[in-house]
Amino acid sequence: MILKSSLLRLQGLAAALCFAALCTAAQVQAADQRVYRNHQLSEHSLTVETSDGTVTLTPLRKGALEVHYQREGLKQLPSFAIAERAPGAARLDEKRDRLEYGTDQLKAVIHKSPFYIEYLRGAQRLTGEELGFFANETLRGFRFALAAEEKLLGGGERVLGMDRRGQRLPLYNKAHYGYTTESNQMYFSLPAVMSSNKYILLFDNSATGNLDLGASEKDVLQFEAVGGRTAYIIVAGDSYPQLIENYVSVTGRQPLPPRWALGNFASRFGYRTEQQVRDTVDKFAEEDFPLDALVLDLYWFGADIKGHMGNLAWDKNAFPEPEKMIADLKERGINTILVTEPFVLSTSERWDEAVASNALAKDLTGKPKRFDFYFGNTGLIDVFAEDGRDWFWNIYRGLKQQGVAGWWGDLGEPEVHPSDTVHAIGMADEIHNAYGHRWAQMLYENEKSENPAERPFIMMRAGFAGSQRYGMIPWTGDVAREWGGLQPQVELALSMSLLGFGYTHSDLGGFAGGEEFDRELYIRWLQYGTFQPVYRPHAQEHIASEPVFHDRKTRDITREFIKLRYRLLPYNYTLAFENSRTGMPLMRPLFFENDSDTALIDYKDAYLWGNDFLVAPVTEAGVDAVEVQLPGGVWFDYWNDDQYGGETAQVKVDLESIPVLVRAGAFIPTVEDMTSTRDYSSAKLTLDYYAHPTAVRSNGYIYEDDGATVNAYDRGQYEKLAFSASRNGDGIAFDFQRSGDGYEGMPAQRQITLKIHNWQQAPAAIEAGGQTIQLHQREKDFARAAQGAWYDKRSDQLLVKFAWRQQALQLAVKN
Structure with a gap:
């Protein structure tokens, strides 16, 4: 029975590949006949008439072009991908055999005979139509040429490895119940890929189809669908973060969620009664x-x-x-x-x-x-x-x-x-x-x-x-x-x-x-x-999802991690703010750090949480150490301040920890514990600074608003608290700045505890705002003081407490 099932699957795969090949042959023949006839330039677009219909190229904000092929009698649907049309200015240069149309960031080179389009960033070729648009009675789509070493990411939710080149991806959102380590088709497909050549190709078509990333023909990307809009959007960027920013400027930015969305959720399938709900929340409070x-x-x-x-x-x-x-x-x-x-x-x-x-x-x-x-x-x-x-x-x-x-x-x-x-x-x-x-x-x-x-x-x-x-x-x-x-x-x-x-x-x-x-x-x-x-x-x-219903050891370990998440709210909320402005992900791949190392693209065992954390989940039983690939630089173990550098780190773990590393020179802001984000306040703010000789100058900031106001940043109802550190011959200088008009509930002043890690001697003097800060000799004296400093030689940490009102402040640590 198993053998029969396997044979049927192989026969189905062979049929699909044969069908793709037959379609390709017909498409090649049709595309070979497509030639340029004339063009018309308007203020915001270029329309080219070909022997097979029209093609309209429209600049969409910076670094992006929409390309819409239309043929008489071919049904079109509206764009779902484009947030709003805000066409940018573009230039047209006409040559004997081609048209060149685009902006400084992205140029389309439109070849006249045979007709096809390739795309340049400056003088660099990003990609190009192989034989371009095709359509017949049952299938429509596009073909693009792939470069030899090009890697392709995206396509939506799949479990196939980060680089999806060589895969044929079904474009049909479909549940995959109980999936584990392999899935070619899941709940959320996306007809889009990000290339290692720093472009994004998005097919603005909602229909059932496939995205063939060099599976049928190794050097061809083929998008095919049973209907839908015959348009694609190409986006370019000089770096991966800029590429993402350009992409979301076209498809739309994620609005900043309420701060409570970053808190802890109680959820299961499912709460059956009101009394069960009340008992559950009581249990969270009790524990x-x-x-x-x-x-x-x-x-x-x-x-x-x-x-x-x-x-x-x-x-x-x-x-x-x-x-x-x-x-x-x-x-x-x-x-x-x-x-x-x-x-x-x-x-x-x-x-x-x-x-x-x-x-x-x-x-x-x-x-x-x-x-x-x-x-x-x-x-x-x-x-x-x-x-x-x-x-x-x-x-x-x-x-x-x-x-x-x-x-x-x-x-x-x-x-x-x-x-x-x-x-x-x-x-x-x-x-x-x-x-x-x-x-x-x-x-x-x-x-x-x-x-x-x-x-x-x-x-x-x-x-x-x-x-x-x-x-x-x-x-x-x-x-x-x-x-x-x-x-x-x-x-x-x-x-x-x-x-x-x-x-x-x-x-x-x-x-x-x-x-x-x-x-x-x-x-x-x-x-x-x-x-x-x-x-x-x-x-x-049948197994409780909530940690409060499990044994004491489970409760104790998970409680500390959930409380840590709340303490990290200034950091996490700032990540959410950055995402709302630029599309920068909260979870980021390591290849963002070194975009010349294409091998990092395949790495999926660790990631950056924002700019300053590197996290490697423990995903196997019985592990006491995890090998973590590093993207360069010096990193500190968040739990014990051990230092790592080079290409990899062997990080020891027990059941109470996973590898969490912090970048040298980072500022990590935390606040006190709370029962919910309703009680959030940054009036008492701890800044952990990770000093290292390689971090000669470093910067950080946190974004603060009331956690609820819509478009608080655009309304000026926010604060940005910015921190910088500069090492010099006799110590280190910190600078604290703020901007924004403030928000309801904003602290009039903040009690700051600056915790300097990897500091190897007691300072000779500390000054803040022109005033000397006392260095206490005993930890308990420091704990009682509203302002002061204490050097912990056991952990090589210098702690400095001071009040920061709303003015700029400089603090100097002198050796």
């Missing part, structure tokens, strides 16, 4: 675990897994006083998040209402499309239709008025989506991959319109390129609760974050299966979670 959000899965609207989807109203038998429950949680600093799905079962209480409101996608006869899936007989809300969006949002509006703080959109691939489903703008296979995108857009735009003072929280399992501009926070789906489930999580998060999705995270602890509790696996996963964008343990309920 001294901070908590900011509680997530309710599908039992909030039905007593069973099956039969109730689409009710989207409280089951009053299980939740008799939901508004009071939500208000009581809010009083404790805990935000309520509800799961919703886009399916309305024919057995649900809202089926007739949805049909009457014309909210559902249709079948071929124009009636509501019905089909069976795991949860029952169902219809699907048509989020592409105004009636569908209005009906759906009206439900959300009512829940919002009850106090719900955030939305969890599940099954939004959609998980089941028959091809003969008719939506307002096309058939299912034309818009499948944009379903979650349009759902998130509906939520985000209505939230902004009706609740303009609040930052939305929208967590979803599937979307499209550009969904980040709607505040989408993706997670990596129903991962297996085993070591093989933990191992690919860094790869998944990094691959998504390179293309705008900086909040991609996993169900901490693993979701699916697991016969019994594996304490070591659980602890390792939650330790990793401290340094990932969203901290949300979530799992099937």
